Every structure is written in structure tokens, then in C-alpha cells.
Amino acid sequence: MFSDKDKQQIQQRGSNLQTVLSQIENFKTGFPFLQIEDAAAVGNGIIRLNTEDLEKRGALYDKKVASGTRPLKFVPASGAASRMFKALFEALEELETNDESEVLKNKAVKEYSDQIDKFAFADELKEAIKNGGDTNTLNSQLDYLLNDKGLNYGSLPKGLLKFHSYKSDARTPFEEHLVEGARYAKNGKNKAKLHFTVSPEHQPVFEKLLAEVQARYEAELNVEFEVSFSQQKPSTDTIAVDLNNEPFRNPDGSLLFRPGGHGALIENLNDLNADIIFIKNIDNVVPDRLKQVTIDYKKGLAGVLLKHQEKLFYYQKELNEKHPVALASGFLAEAANFLENTLNTKPAENQYYTEKEELYHYLKEKYNRPLRVCGMVKNEGEPGGGPFWATNSDGTVSLQVVESSQIDPNSVQQQKIAQHATHFNPVDLVCAVKNYRGEKYDLTQYTDPATGFISTKSKDGKELKAQELPGLWNGAMSNWNTLFVEVPIETFNPVKTVNDLLREQHL
Structure with missing residues (x-):
């Protein structure tokens, strides 16, 4: 054999x-x-x-x-977000042959389109579309959300998507786990240990995000993070x-x-x-x-x-x-x-x-x-x-x-x-x-x-x-x-x- x-x-x-x-x-x-x-x-x-x-x-x-x-907090984080956007991927494909009005008959697509401004990634998406798309069309909204010309959310893991809006910024699940972990997964010396399992192609992106936010969250939460992948x-x-x-x-x-x-x-x-x-x-x-x-x-x-x-x-x-x-x-x-x-x-x-x-x-x-x-x-x-x-x-x-x-x-x-x-x-x-x-x-x-x-x-x-x-x-x-x-x-x-x-x- x-x-x-x-x-x-x-x-x-x-x-x-x-x-x-x-x-x-x-x-x-x-x-x-x-x-x-x-x-x-x-x-x-x-x-x-x-x-x-x-x-x-x-x-x-x-x-x-x-x-x-x-x-220690252990978070499986290698899952791709593509399944989150199944209906939107299908809608983007349908727009190649159908009018927007037809595609919007899909309940999930219409809900997304009608409330697009409520998403934590809305502002970032609008900025991306300005570089070459039309913020008012569903095609641009989906294309720039899902593909690498924009936010590329269709290829990223869930942990790196903007989930929640705050007054001054928006947080990814990765950041929310840091904040949550600081509340119950820190030792007696105020050190919070977290471990994330990630896919090889995305580890550098997680590490980059950690480098950008770690000092700020440590100061805000009065904790020292020890994060490994x-x-x-x-x-x-x-x-x-x-x-x-x-x-x-x-x-x-x-x-x-x-x-x-x-x-x-x-x-x-x-x-x-x-x-x-x-x-x-x-x-x-x-x-x-x-x-x-x-x-x-x-x-x-x-x-x-x-x-x-x-x-x-x-x-x-x-x-x-x-x-x-x-x-x-x-x-x-x-x-x-x-x-x-x-x-x-x-x-x-x-x-x-x-x-x-x-x-x-x-x-x-x-x-x-x-x-x-x-x-x-x-x-x-x-x-x-x-x-x-x-x-x-x-x-x-x-x-x-x-x-x-x-x-x-x-x-x-x-x-x-x-x-x-x-x-x-x-x-x-x-x-x-x-x-x-x-x-x-x-x-x-x-x-x-x-x-x-x-x-x-x-x-x-x-x-x-x-x-x-x-x-x-x-x-x-x-x-x-x-x-x-x-x-x-x-x-x-x-x-x-x-x-x-x-x-x-x-x-």
C-alpha cells in the first residue's frame, strides 16, 4: 500500500x-x-x-x-471566518448575473445591508471602499469586506475581525480575550497568561496585533500579559x-x-x-x-x-x-x-x-x-x-x-x-x-x-x-x-x- x-x-x-x-x-x-x-x-x-x-x-x-x-487561558483561535460570511459570498457571486434588488430578497443579505452602519468594522470598510469602490452599492460593500482589495475578512480568522465598537476604537475577539483574561486568568503577581492556537499563515498577524495593543491594555488593566501561540x-x-x-x-x-x-x-x-x-x-x-x-x-x-x-x-x-x-x-x-x-x-x-x-x-x-x-x-x-x-x-x-x-x-x-x-x-x-x-x-x-x-x-x-x-x-x-x-x-x-x-x- x-x-x-x-x-x-x-x-x-x-x-x-x-x-x-x-x-x-x-x-x-x-x-x-x-x-x-x-x-x-x-x-x-x-x-x-x-x-x-x-x-x-x-x-x-x-x-x-x-x-x-x-x-492560564487557552483559546483555540485558528478557525477561519469564511463560514461567517457564507450568505454574503453567495450574494457577491449572484451579483455577477442578477440585479441588486433580486439579491436583497435574501433575508440574511438584506439584514446585513440595512444595518451595515451598526457593525464595528463599518468605518474601516467605508474607508477601504473610498479607494476604488462605491460606498452605496451592495457589490462594493461585499467585495471590499470579503476580498483582499479591502478588509479581506473572508480569508482572516475570526479572532482578527472587528467585533465590538467602543467610544474610541473597535475590538477584535483576540483583544476581548485579553481584556477578559486580565480579570480572571492572572496570577498573584498580576501576570495574565494566555495561549492561542492559530494557523501558520495567520500567526504573524496575531503577533502584529498583540504588539500594537499590548502596552495599552496592560496600562489600562494594570496587568502584565504573557501571550504565546x-x-x-x-x-x-x-x-x-x-x-x-x-x-x-x-x-x-x-x-x-x-x-x-x-x-x-x-x-x-x-x-x-x-x-x-x-x-x-x-x-x-x-x-x-x-x-x-x-x-x-x-x-x-x-x-x-x-x-x-x-x-x-x-x-x-x-x-x-x-x-x-x-x-x-x-x-x-x-x-x-x-x-x-x-x-x-x-x-x-x-x-x-x-x-x-x-x-x-x-x-x-x-x-x-x-x-x-x-x-x-x-x-x-x-x-x-x-x-x-x-x-x-x-x-x-x-x-x-x-x-x-x-x-x-x-x-x-x-x-x-x-x-x-x-x-x-x-x-x-x-x-x-x-x-x-x-x-x-x-x-x-x-x-x-x-x-x-x-x-x-x-x-x-x-x-x-x-x-x-x-x-x-x-x-x-x-x-x-x-x-x-x-x-x-x-x-x-x-x-x-x-x-x-x-x-x-x-x-
Whole structure:
């Protein structure tokens, strides 16, 4: 199947032949659906914080940071903005053959055109059009917005677009994350560490923007920023195959590899060193006037994590440093109860661990894992994965973030459970990636490889099959200890289309 030249190409990417062969086997066999047992809900896997709880957890987080806990904010920011402008790209193409009045019959295009002055990029766009276009025509408005003769927004990542207007300037999501991070991701010495994953072609633009704004924001916010960037590793790309599951080849005969999806970022996350890591998507930001609820809940989630981590570390230490015979009477039963009822991992069905040593080894394995707290929002019709109790590959049942594509569409029973979901995943995570000794876990060892995803794409007019790795907050964190906490809908304000910027939350 593979020539020496192919093997050399694989090696040069930092991958290995066995990994690529496993990926091809996945194409042949497909990935199994995840078996969900129940929808998580408040009182059944989801914690609800009242005002007092939120304040206590936030105060605990502030206290820990003041005494040396080191936080970091991790933002996946490589996503292109092109999908935000799908309707506008189509409109620009239609204007080649249709009158403007016809194109404006599209509701999304008309909404954009009618309210163009409300966008944070409006003034910059007008200036760009003056260089050669007509500010009054839809064609110029779209051409200069999307293409490189103007703002080139159709080719930039979301993080570099102007999202929000302020009295003296306009901010990009990248800048909003800096401002937000200064409020909850700074250490006891007023240093805020943020890490952005970006695409290779856009990293210089991010770095240029950072150089332009860093000093100003540091002065305004009384903070010192430490900002770093990384790119998805070529070794995490997955091989593409044709419809017969044979390696898809480029015109020059080389193998085609494609990015492995956001699950590949577990490698980037694994390279970072911090005690607490906040994870949030690049487009989920709001103006300053609405930030406080996000700040409060970010600290609250971190406080929940730290509160439970104290007990988790106690059990870790006992299990790692004592022989089962030396453990206090009742300790194992107590640790098993905390694992099942607080850390939300239940043993496999019919597995009772009657032997003391068996239970000891089971608990030791399950306690020696990273810990995450995931914010969950009440489901109001937004797309996205949801919180469920699911059966894992080792037979245990635990809380998992499950995408709809992971649930068997042909199973009436599974779909019935899915329909009972009360919350969805807004990608609002706080992670602890070290053990009680302060040693960092190798996060790549806590994934579930069987939770990947296969899709159909095309290249050079030919159909192909592509494979995504287990998602960052799905299968890539499948084998973590997990807590779910309800967060208010006000903390979730993503921008999926350009017209989302016309929502009240972004104006």
C-alpha cells in the first residue's frame, strides 16, 4: 500500500506508519456510536450554584491564586471566518448575473445591508471602499469586506475581525480575550497568561496585533500579559482515503493528509504548564458592559474545581503512598463513594470489587487522572454537544460531553434519551492537569481513540473520506474526572454568522 517514498513522507510529518494504518482501518470499520445511559440534568450530574455558592467558590479561587496557584487561558483561535460570511459570498457571486434588488430578497443579505452602519468594522470598510469602490452599492460593500482589495475578512480568522465598537476604537475577539483574561486568568503577581492556537499563515498577524495593543491594555488593566501561540502539529493530521478506503493521492502522487480537527489540540494543551487552565472558544466574547457575569462564573467554575481537587488529592496521596493493607478501615469504601457520587464515575455493570486489592487498584487508576469542570447552559435551541451519562470503553459509566453525531440515529432508545437533554455544551471548561505532587499528566494518555469521526469531502473534483480525531472536550478528555456546572445563557454569545454581531449582546 505504501512505497518507501510514502513512508518517508509519513515520517517527515512526525507521524508513523502504524498510526496511519490504524487510521485507514478506522475508515474501513467506522467508529462505534457512544452508548448514552441518561441525560445529565441538575441534580443528576449537573451542579447548580446559588448566589452564595458562586461567591464562595469565586473567593476560594481568588485565595488560591493569591497564594500561588497559576492560571492560564487557552483559546483555540485558528478557525477561519469564511463560514461567517457564507450568505454574503453567495450574494457577491449572484451579483455577477442578477440585479441588486433580486439579491436583497435574501433575508440574511438584506439584514446585513440595512444595518451595515451598526457593525464595528463599518468605518474601516467605508474607508477601504473610498479607494476604488462605491460606498452605496451592495457589490462594493461585499467585495471590499470579503476580498483582499479591502478588509479581506473572508480569508482572516475570526479572532482578527472587528467585533465590538467602543467610544474610541473597535475590538477584535483576540483583544476581548485579553481584556477578559486580565480579570480572571492572572496570577498573584498580576501576570495574565494566555495561549492561542492559530494557523501558520495567520500567526504573524496575531503577533502584529498583540504588539500594537499590548502596552495599552496592560496600562489600562494594570496587568502584565504573557501571550504565546502554537499551531496544530502536522503529526496530528490524518490521512484521507478515497471511497474504496485506499489512500487518496494528490496530483503529484503524494499522500493527502488533512487537519485532525480540534481534538488535535490536546497535544498543544499538553505542552502547557499551569495549575488551572481555562478553555473557551475565540468567538464567544462580549463587550465590557456584559463581561461581569462571565468573570463571576469563570471564577466560580475554578472554585468548584479547587474545592473538589482538595479531596481528590487526599485520596490520590493515600492510594499512591500506602499499601492497601495499611489504609484505614473504611477508606476504600469512602473513596469509592466520592468517585461515584462526586467525581461521577460509576464502575462497570456487575463489577462489585469484592476483593479489597481489586478495589484498591481500580480506585488508584481512576483517581490518578486529570480533572475538569465543564459549564453547561440550559438548552434553548442552540446547536452543540450535550451532557450525558455514557458508557466508556472500559465499561464504566461517567459524565461525558456528547455530540449528536456520536449518538446512534437508528436507535429509538438512544434518541429518546438524547431528546431529554436539558443542557448543552458552550465550551466553557476549567482544567487541572497536575497530580497531588504537582507533576503534569500526559494528557494524550487519557483519550478514547474510538470516538473519532468520519466525513465526506472533495478535492480536485474527487470525493474523499476524511477523519477527525476525538474532539478536544469529547473523546480527547473522555478518561478525565468530570464535573458539570450550570452556567447562565448570558455567558454564551457565539458569533456563527456575521449577522450575529447585530444581536444586542454584541452592539
